[in-house]
Amino acid sequence: MNADFDHAVEVDSVDTEYRYIAKQRCGCGGALGHHGQGLFQKRGKSYDVLHTVCKACGEERDFTFDISSFYCNSIFDWNGRFG
Template identity: 40%
Template sequence: MNLNEMMKFVESEYIVINNTPCELCGGSYLTESAGLSFENGKAENITHCVCENCGNEREFFFRAPFINPMEWEKNTDELN
Protein backbone atom coordinates (compact mmCIF):
# COMPACT_ATOMS: atom_id res chain seq x y z
CA MET A 1 0.00 0.00 0.00
CA ASN A 2 1.52 3.33 -0.99
CA LEU A 3 1.22 6.56 1.00
CA ASN A 4 -1.64 7.93 -1.10
CA GLU A 5 -3.68 4.75 -0.60
CA MET A 6 -2.92 4.78 3.11
CA MET A 7 -4.12 8.38 3.46
CA LYS A 8 -7.37 7.54 1.64
CA PHE A 9 -7.85 4.60 4.01
CA VAL A 10 -7.40 6.82 7.09
CA GLU A 11 -9.62 9.51 5.56
CA SER A 12 -12.39 6.93 5.15
CA GLU A 13 -12.21 6.25 8.91
CA TYR A 14 -12.96 9.91 9.63
CA ILE A 15 -15.83 9.84 7.13
CA VAL A 16 -17.37 7.00 9.16
CA ILE A 17 -16.85 8.89 12.44
CA ASN A 18 -18.24 12.15 11.03
CA ASN A 19 -21.33 10.36 9.72
CA THR A 20 -22.05 8.47 12.94
CA PRO A 21 -24.39 10.41 15.25
CA CYS A 22 -24.15 10.10 19.01
CA GLU A 23 -26.49 7.35 20.16
CA LEU A 24 -27.59 9.46 23.15
CA CYS A 25 -28.34 12.89 21.65
CA GLY A 26 -27.67 12.69 17.90
CA GLY A 27 -24.72 15.10 18.14
CA SER A 28 -21.42 14.85 16.28
CA TYR A 29 -18.32 13.09 17.55
CA LEU A 30 -14.99 14.89 17.89
CA THR A 31 -11.75 12.91 17.82
CA GLU A 32 -9.94 13.08 21.14
CA SER A 33 -7.12 10.60 20.48
CA ALA A 34 -6.03 7.87 18.10
CA GLY A 35 -3.69 4.93 18.52
CA LEU A 36 -2.76 1.45 17.37
CA SER A 37 -3.44 -1.92 18.91
CA PHE A 38 -2.09 -5.30 17.84
CA GLU A 39 -4.39 -8.27 18.46
CA ASN A 40 -3.68 -11.75 17.12
CA GLY A 41 -1.06 -10.36 14.75
CA LYS A 42 -3.48 -7.84 13.22
CA ALA A 43 -3.21 -4.10 13.60
CA GLU A 44 -6.20 -1.96 14.58
CA ASN A 45 -6.54 1.79 14.59
CA ILE A 46 -8.49 2.86 17.69
CA THR A 47 -10.00 6.34 17.68
CA HIS A 48 -11.41 7.71 20.94
CA CYS A 49 -14.16 10.27 20.36
CA VAL A 50 -16.40 12.51 22.46
CA CYS A 51 -19.80 13.92 21.49
CA GLU A 52 -19.59 17.67 21.13
CA ASN A 53 -23.10 18.09 22.62
CA CYS A 54 -23.43 15.71 25.56
CA GLY A 55 -19.89 14.43 26.18
CA ASN A 56 -20.75 10.78 25.47
CA GLU A 57 -17.54 8.86 24.78
CA ARG A 58 -17.13 6.23 22.09
CA GLU A 59 -14.25 4.28 20.60
CA PHE A 60 -14.16 3.41 16.92
CA PHE A 61 -12.10 0.41 15.80
CA PHE A 62 -10.76 0.09 12.26
CA ARG A 63 -8.45 -2.49 10.74
CA ALA A 64 -5.06 -1.12 9.77
CA PRO A 65 -3.78 -3.28 6.89
CA PHE A 66 -1.02 -0.77 6.12
CA ILE A 67 0.73 -1.63 9.42
CA ASN A 68 2.90 -4.74 9.53
CA PRO A 69 3.17 -5.73 13.23
CA MET A 70 6.54 -7.45 12.75
CA GLU A 71 7.99 -4.40 11.00
CA TRP A 72 6.47 -2.08 13.63
CA GLU A 73 8.14 -4.03 16.48
CA LYS A 74 11.48 -3.96 14.66
CA ASN A 75 11.32 -0.16 14.20
CA THR A 76 10.21 0.37 17.82
CA ASP A 77 13.16 -1.72 19.08
CA GLU A 78 15.54 0.40 17.05
CA LEU A 79 14.24 3.58 18.74
CA ASN A 80 15.03 2.30 22.26
Protein backbone atom coordinates in the same frame (compact mmCIF):
# COMPACT_ATOMS: atom_id res chain seq x y z
CA MET B 1 -10.15 3.04 25.65
CA ASN B 2 -12.66 0.30 24.97
CA ALA B 3 -11.23 -1.41 21.91
CA ASP B 4 -13.58 -3.90 20.32
CA PHE B 5 -11.31 -6.07 18.18
CA ASP B 6 -14.05 -8.58 17.37
CA HIS B 7 -16.12 -5.91 15.66
CA ALA B 8 -13.37 -3.82 14.12
CA VAL B 9 -14.32 -1.99 10.94
CA GLU B 10 -12.00 -2.85 8.06
CA VAL B 11 -10.65 0.25 6.38
CA ASP B 12 -8.09 0.88 3.66
CA SER B 13 -6.82 4.29 4.74
CA VAL B 14 -6.82 6.76 7.62
CA ASP B 15 -9.11 8.97 5.52
CA THR B 16 -11.71 6.20 5.52
CA GLU B 17 -11.57 6.08 9.31
CA TYR B 18 -12.31 9.79 9.61
CA ARG B 19 -15.07 9.65 7.02
CA TYR B 20 -16.64 6.79 8.99
CA ILE B 21 -16.52 8.77 12.23
CA ALA B 22 -17.93 11.84 10.50
CA LYS B 23 -21.02 9.82 9.52
CA GLN B 24 -21.68 8.60 13.06
CA ARG B 25 -23.97 10.39 15.46
CA CYS B 26 -24.29 10.14 19.21
CA GLY B 27 -27.54 8.80 20.65
CA CYS B 28 -28.52 12.40 21.39
CA GLY B 29 -28.02 13.39 17.74
CA GLY B 30 -24.82 15.31 18.31
CA ALA B 31 -21.74 15.08 16.10
CA LEU B 32 -18.67 13.25 17.38
CA GLY B 33 -15.37 14.99 17.94
CA HIS B 34 -12.08 13.11 17.64
CA HIS B 35 -10.14 13.08 20.92
CA GLY B 36 -7.18 10.77 20.59
CA GLN B 37 -6.22 7.41 19.23
CA GLY B 38 -4.25 4.29 19.96
CA LEU B 39 -2.49 1.68 17.86
CA PHE B 40 -2.78 -1.98 18.82
CA GLN B 41 -1.19 -5.16 17.51
CA LYS B 42 -3.28 -8.24 18.12
CA ARG B 43 -3.46 -11.70 16.57
CA GLY B 44 -1.12 -10.63 13.79
CA LYS B 45 -3.31 -7.70 12.84
CA SER B 46 -3.04 -3.97 13.36
CA TYR B 47 -5.83 -1.92 14.87
CA ASP B 48 -6.40 1.78 15.21
CA VAL B 49 -8.77 2.81 17.99
CA LEU B 50 -10.23 6.30 17.76
CA HIS B 51 -11.62 7.90 20.88
CA THR B 52 -14.50 10.29 20.27
CA VAL B 53 -16.55 12.61 22.46
CA CYS B 54 -20.01 13.89 21.54
CA LYS B 55 -19.85 17.62 20.91
CA ALA B 56 -23.35 18.06 22.32
CA CYS B 57 -23.61 15.89 25.47
CA GLY B 58 -20.00 14.81 26.05
CA GLU B 59 -20.64 11.08 25.87
CA GLU B 60 -17.48 9.14 25.03
CA ARG B 61 -17.32 6.40 22.44
CA ASP B 62 -14.47 4.39 20.94
CA PHE B 63 -14.29 3.03 17.40
CA THR B 64 -12.00 0.16 16.48
CA PHE B 65 -10.65 -0.10 12.93
CA ASP B 66 -8.72 -2.93 11.33
CA ILE B 67 -5.88 -1.17 9.51
CA SER B 68 -3.84 -4.28 8.67
CA SER B 69 -4.31 -3.83 4.92
CA PHE B 70 -2.36 -0.59 4.74
CA TYR B 71 -0.47 -0.40 8.03
CA CYS B 72 1.62 -3.50 7.29
CA ASN B 73 2.42 -2.19 3.84
CA SER B 74 3.81 1.05 5.19
CA ILE B 75 6.05 -0.86 7.61
CA PHE B 76 7.28 -3.01 4.75
CA ASP B 77 8.18 0.04 2.68
CA TRP B 78 10.03 1.55 5.61
CA ASN B 79 12.17 -1.57 6.11
CA GLY B 80 12.86 -1.81 2.40
CA ARG B 81 14.16 1.73 2.29
CA PHE B 82 16.38 1.67 5.35
CA GLY B 83 17.13 -2.01 5.88
